[in-house]
Amino acid sequence: IFSSRPLPPSAASSCPQVNMDLPVVFVVGTTGAGKTALSLALCHGLQEQLGLRCEVVNADVMQMFQGLPILTNKATDLEMAGVPHHCLSFLPHVEEDFSVLQFRELAVPLIHEILGRGHLPVVVGGSHYYVQTLLFKSLIDENVGLGEGAEGRADPSPTSSMVGRWATLNEHSPEEEIAAAFAELREKDPAMAGCVHPRNARKIRRSLEVLAATGVPHSALVSAQAKHELRFAHPVVLAVDARREVLDPRLTLRVDQMCQEGLLCEVCGFFREHFRAPAAAAAPLSPLSVADTSAEVLARCDRPSPWSHLDFSHGLLQALGLRDFLPFAELWAGTAAESEQLPPVRLPPGFGCVCGSCVVSPACVASSLEKEEEEEPEDRCSSEGLADCELWRVARSCAEEVKVKTRRYSRRQRQWIANRFAIHDHLELVSLDTSAMELTSAARREPNSFWNLEVVQPALAAVVLALQGGATSPGAALAPSLPSSQADYIEAHRVFRCDACGRDISGPFQWELHLSSKPHRRRVAFLREWPQVLQLRAEAEARRENRCDPGERPDSEGCFPLLRAGEGGAGDGEDQLWCLFGAH
Numbered sequence: 001i002f003s004s005r006p007l008p009p010s011a012a013s014s015c016p017q018v019n020m021d022l023p024v025v026f027v028v029g030t031t032g033a034g035k036t037a038l039s040l041a042l043c044h045g046l047q048e049q050l051g052l053r054c055e056v057v058n059a060d061v062m063q064m065f066q067g068l069p070i071l072t073n074k075a076t077d078l079e080m081a082g083v084p085h086h087c088l089s090f091l092p093h094v095e096e097d098f099s100v101l102q103f104r105e106l107a108v109p110l111i112h113e114i115l116g117r118g119h120l121p122v123v124v125g126g127s128h129y130y131v132q133t134l135l136f137k138s139l140i141d142e143n144v145g146l147g148e149g150a151e152g153r154a155d156p157s158p159t160s161s162m163v164g165r166w167a168t169l170n171e172h173s174p175e176e177e178i179a180a181a182f183a184e185l186r187e188k189d190p191a192m193a194g195c196v197h198p199r200n201a202r203k204i205r206r207s208l209e210v211l212a213a214t215g216v217p218h219s220a221l222v223s224a225q226a227k228h229e230l231r232f233a234h235p236v237v238l239a240v241d242a243r244r245e246v247l248d249p250r251l252t253l254r255v256d257q258m259c260q261e262g263l264l265c266e267v268c269g270f271f272r273e274h275f276r277a278p279a280a281a282a283a284p285l286s287p288l289s290v291a292d293t294s295a296e297v298l299a300r301c302d303r304p305s306p307w308s309h310l311d312f313s314h315g316l317l318q319a320l321g322l323r324d325f326l327p328f329a330e331l332w333a334g335t336a337a338e339s340e341q342l343p344p345v346r347l348p349p350g351f352g353c354v355c356g357s358c359v360v361s362p363a364c365v366a367s368s369l370e371k372e373e374e375e376e377p378e379d380r381c382s383s384e385g386l387a388d389c390e391l392w393r394v395a396r397s398c399a400e401e402v403k404v405k406t407r408r409y410s411r412r413q414r415q416w417i418a419n420r421f422a423i424h425d426h427l428e429l430v431s432l433d434t435s436a437m438e439l440t441s442a443a444r445r446e447p448n449s450f451w452n453l454e455v456v457q458p459a460l461a462a463v464v465l466a467l468q469g470g471a472t473s474p475g476a477a478l479a480p481s482l483p484s485s486q487a488d489y490i491e492a493h494r495v496f497r498c499d500a501c502g503r504d505i506s507g508p509f510q511w512e513l514h515l516s517s518k519p520h521r522r523r524v525a526f527l528r529e530w531p532q533v534l535q536l537r538a539e540a541e542a543r544r545e546n547r548c549d550p551g552e553r554p555d556s557e558g559c560f561p562l563l564r565a566g567e568g569g570a571g572d573g574e575d576q577l578w579c580l581f582g583a584h
Contacts, residue, residue: 022115023466024232025054027124028131028417029240030410032251034434034455036075037444038240039124041456043083046120046463055114056080057107058087059125059134064098065091065316070258070266070354072319086110094274094316104133108231120463128416135427137231169205170313181208191219195494197506230427236466238459239417239429246435248407253439255321255403262354264395267322268345269355271329275306275342306333320409321402328394348392430462500524 027039043054058064062072066089069076074088087107091098107123111134114121123134166181181204186193188211196203207218214221242250255263312323333342345358422429437451438444444451495504496511500523505511514520 021234021469022118022120023234023236023463024111024115024134025120025122025463026131026135026235026237027122027240028128028237028421029126029432030242030247030413030417031073031126031406032247032254032410033240033242034437034451035124035126035240036073036079037441037451038238038432038455038459039122040075040079040081040083041444041451042238042459042463043122044081045456045460049460050464050467052467053117053119054122055084055086055119057111057114057121057123058085059103059107059123059127059130061098061103061125061127061130062316062319063088063125064103065089065094065096065319067094068266068270068316068319068322070261070263071321073258091315095311095314097314100130100133103130107134111232126413128413128420132420134231135235135237135421137229166205166208169201171201172313173201175199178204181205184208189217189219192217192222195219195506197495198504234466235427236463237421237427237429238432238462239421240432240434240455241414241417242433242435242437244411247410250439251406251410252403255399255406259350259399260352262352263321264325264328264347264351264399265345265353265355265358267325268329268332268358270322271307271325271332272342274310275333276309277306277341305330320405324401324405325395325398328391328398331391331394346391348395351395430459432459500527 025042027035027042029035039056043056046052046054060072062068063074064087065072069089075085087103087110107130111121111123123131125131169177169181178199178201181201182193182196182198185196185204185207189207192207196207210216210218210221241247307326307329310317312318317323332345347353347358421427432455434451434455437455438446438449443449446452494508495506496508496514497504498514498520501514501520503514505514
């Protein structure tokens with residue numbers, strides 16, 4: 001129904017009169033909710049119904065890098081079906097950082113070019129921080145009216161030395177360095193320090209960099225963000241989401257499908273490309289034993305990792321799932337012994353190949369897994385297939401870890417949309433629930449499918465309404481309990497200190513959960529009773545001092561042995577209280 005076939009000129013001329021001041025369409029949402037499918041269906045639908053050409057601007061930073069199309073969920077050429085895509089697979093260096101500022105400098109002129117051609121820009125991607133910089137004119141990046149010098153540049157600040165001092169601060173920095181940076185932030189911007197976790201090195205560094213670059217506290221810029229204008233006059237924001245109980249199994253199924261399509265083969269090809277043989281003097285691996293677990297096998301890899309030169313905190317190396325397959329790559333490299341080249345990948349059953357050179361593991365791997373609960377370890381695999389069995393167990397464990405992290409990532413994306421997009425009164429979001437959408441593309445193409453009737457058609461209606469100069473319908477509320485303005489950001493992200501538990505809790509919601517948790521209530525009850533415990537301890541020690549045997553003397557900490565229940569003048573309840581709290 002939404003084909004890429006262009007309409008004849010007569011059909012285009014018969015379209016209803018629309019406002020040629022074209023809007024910019026943004027498709028946001030959690031991973032697995034259907035952003036890519038909706039953007040393509042929207043482009044084909046507008047071409048089919050209005051003769052309006054659309055061009056997609058990718059806002060997923062991982063898809064901007066070349067390679068790993070399965071891992072980063074890039075749309076295939078068949079799925080694109082002739083729809084022009086921009087900002088896709090143009091960064092060649094995997095460790096190159098592409099900042100949000102660089103993306104804004106590239107994407108904003110590109111969107112203006114698309115509008116100048118009379119086409120509709122559709123911005124789609126899961127990197128919502130990059131989407132945000134296209135939606136709003138950032139005070140921090142633009143330096144509008146704050147910290148500007150005579151020529152419109154940020155006025156150099158006396159604190160500019162902070163940038164150099166904390167430029168390398170990250171989550172791997174020593175705790176003392178992170179604590180020193182946080183102390184400086186607390187001194188110079190107490191409001192922002194109150195909503196940043198003391199161990200969040202990235203946010204601490206960012207706030208110090210903003211202060212050094214603009215001369216204005218980061219908290220002041222964040223509070224003033226609510227008064228700032230939209231970058232484009234007529235944005236249409238389509239927010240796709242699904243219920244958690246539906247989305248989690250869908251994400252699990254998607255990772256399984258990615259494995260079948262060749263995810264492991266693709267990742268192994270990436271690791272092969274960046275393989276560096278260990279030093280020749282490295283200790284060889286000890287022989288495998290049938291009773292060894294994968295952890296024990298990895299523990300015997302005494303030589304350095306062939307990928308120790310890669311920094312997984314930069315560029316494409318941050319892609320979700322890449323680092324999680326590193327244990328498999330380490331074990332795979334361990335089978336190469338002293339060779340400077342990696343052997344062919346022996347894929348377990350259920351994992352597809354995209355390179356054509358992988359070898360499927362013997363059938364003993366699958367049969368051993370089926371009988372894993374029934375047989376002893378030495379009966380599961382022959383000595384020849386032992387390495388394949390170990391590789392399979394590690395591959396399965398890595399895939400499960402990818403599933404867990406994907407589900408966590410979807411929750412962070414949902415929270416980002418609620419905290420950064422839904423709080424703006426002047427920005428209307430069209431909420432689209434894809435919980436009941438069909439899982440196959442063939443089923444979604446049916447005219448009476450849920451996907452077409454409840455997702456695509458409302459999205460098309462919202463865009464057509466914006467083309468005619470009307471306001472889009474905001475749909476269902478995404479987060480009814482969110483702050484009413486960006487000025488409430490500081491309070492919404494305030495960090496609370498629990499002195500009883502010695503923990504820092506971010507946000508009022510997590511603080512309320514902590515206060516109602518059992519560990520916290522037990523700790524508070526213990527501290528509340530502690531003065532009485534001390535008093536009972538002093539009284540009991542005094543009684544023991546009066547009647548203790550000559551050989552029964554205080555220990556090195558000044559405490560006497562406990563009386564057994566029923567001895568002397570101390571009551572049973574007192575002895576029980578002593579035994580309960582004495583260890584604390």
